Amino acid sequence: MVMSEEKKEHSFYETQGGPAGIFSWILSTDHKRIGILYLTAMFSFFFVAVILGLLMRLELIAPGRTIMSATTYNAVFTVHGVIMIFLFIIPGIPSGLGNFLLPLLIGARDVAFPRINLMSWWFYITGAMVILGSLFTGGGPPDTGWTFYVPYSIKTGTNVTLAVFGVFLLGISSTLTGINFVTTIHRLRAPGMKWFRMPLFVWSLYATGWVQILATPVLGLTLLLLMAERLFGFGLFDAAKGGDPLLFEHLFWIYSHPAVYIMILPAMGAVTEIIPVFARRTIFGYKAIAFSSLAIASAGYLVWGHHMFTSGMSDMARMVFSFLTFIVAIPSAIKVFNWVASLYKGSIELVSPLLFTISFIFLFSIGGLTGLINGALATNVYVHGTYFIVAHFHYTMFGGTAFAFFAALHYWFPKITGRMYREVLAKSACLVLFIGFNVLYFPMFILGLEGMPRRYYDYLPRFQTDHFISTIGSWILAIGLAIMFYNLIGSIFRGEKATSNPWGGSTLEWTTSSPPPRENFEELPVVTGGPYRFGKGK
């Protein structure tokens, strides 16, 4: 491979013609720049949402008022949820890393619709600005919870309409990205890259793209109806006018359940890339993983009712949803078995991307298994609306998706930045994060089982010890995040220069320079075999 000083001239960071300065970035149709734009924006929002989370934990360190009033607390957890879910986790891996990596992984020069890609980013930023604007105008930040349930979301004087409009714009961004990725994967694979020679991260982006296409319009509809209700009083959700409040819950969850698969599928795809490299062997069960991604995406449409078991649905409906919820766990479990089998008897290199990956497998498994507890009708009655649920979704979304995101950031860091980060700091960050995460969230399972409701500002004295431990955990977690970002951001500027393939990976992105040139590849590759081939002496 051609290395050395030449690559700096050719790297995509060098602007060649066209607008200069910041405009060469925010008006760029280069998928790599757009990916970085997304990453920069979403981690800024993540930072804000983390602060909100820390404030929530600070409030909850003791019963009664600690640092804020009850109405402020409602707004804080609502905004924490809205930012984390709509601005960080849902766009997260697909828009951040997927944008950067998809064309590289399939041997293409860009995505199918580069200008629509840029437009997706602009919808994202505009939506984010509208949401952030809603915090400071009108009646103040929404206090309904990120789920915006009616009737409160219709009656409250807070800025629900504006916030919901912002989310609507984000939905458009997500849908356009889905269309772009699905078309890209169909049309732009390098010669010789048949479907079953694609890297599994690409399979996961494909399945995710379909979910984005099929589910997000329902969110758009739901939010439109909510805005129409608030602005014009249509009455569709208002029982006094002939409507039905439960309708909102159905519509909302018909999107929001598939949304969690938008969150987890790319994360699973990313770790499936990392494991073969650091076990120095091919993935176990390639087709099982590919098909299970599609299975999760499909079956995920059928389970939304499990968020509504206590809402008054018929017994028959609840039994069907519960059964389907158990079914959808199976493809996820298949993946876990395949990952573990891939590590078994591999030649393990315990570097930071793999450490984050192993943490992911452990934390996501806890999250997934507790999901079964939530999904069983008998137990759901006790855990619905409690801290057990809060712990469950943080284990899956944070311990799952976010940890996989961190793993992927470390793994692809050299490719994106052309530099290496400091391994000791990375390992330390992983350890501190893992400890902090469990100290923060595990007590919540116990709190939930003992009856502590979620979204409550105050609590009985018997819950205090677990809340106290949890808050300490939040500080440990914060330190872990600080170490990690100090490492990564510092290394962008001062890290050691990276070669094109520092990890010995076998997928196409590692055949071009770090960072890649504007056109991705000097010559487009021709693919002759599967993606994970590690021979002796490679």
Added chain:
Amino acid sequence: MNEENIIEGKSDYQGSKMGMWLFLFTELLLFTGLFLLYSAFRSRYSGEFHAGAAELNKTLGTLNTVLLLTSSLTMALSIKAIKNGQKKLSVLLQGLTVSLGLLFMVDKYFEWSEKIRHGIYPDSAELLQRGKGETIFYGLYYLMTGLHGLHVIAGIILISIMIKMTINERVHREKFVKLENAGLYWHLVDVVWVYLFPVFYLIS
């Protein structure tokens, strides 16, 4: 289009069509959701929906249907024209499509203002007093025809842009996928109306 061309980023006809169809699918899902809501509420308030349908202006509704169906014809013909290299004819037909779309909106304006004059609009005292079934019927009526109307306006803007591009020859005999995609969008808008019309105006 061979693979090299596609991968090298030159125009990809199939890819463009695929992207457009996927987008149309999302629009279809949006409206299907609304139609499902309609069916759910209709089964609850069948009598009132029946009565509400009788009150809507069938003449204006039929006129709208004729306008939109004709505009879909002119749109399809405009694409045929550009494929034959008949630039002026294509521009004319696209212009006709836009005009028919505008007439649709004018007609809609008359329909809605008539209802509003009678005090029938979301959250009005008159409507609420008529009872739950009619409140929901008209709520869905305004919502669905309103959302459809927004899409008609979007289509009008889109085709106007196509007219400009055809005149500038950015759309021409060899490269017309943009016009085809605009045509697909317009046909979707038409199809949605084809379902809206009987469901609101005719089932009684």
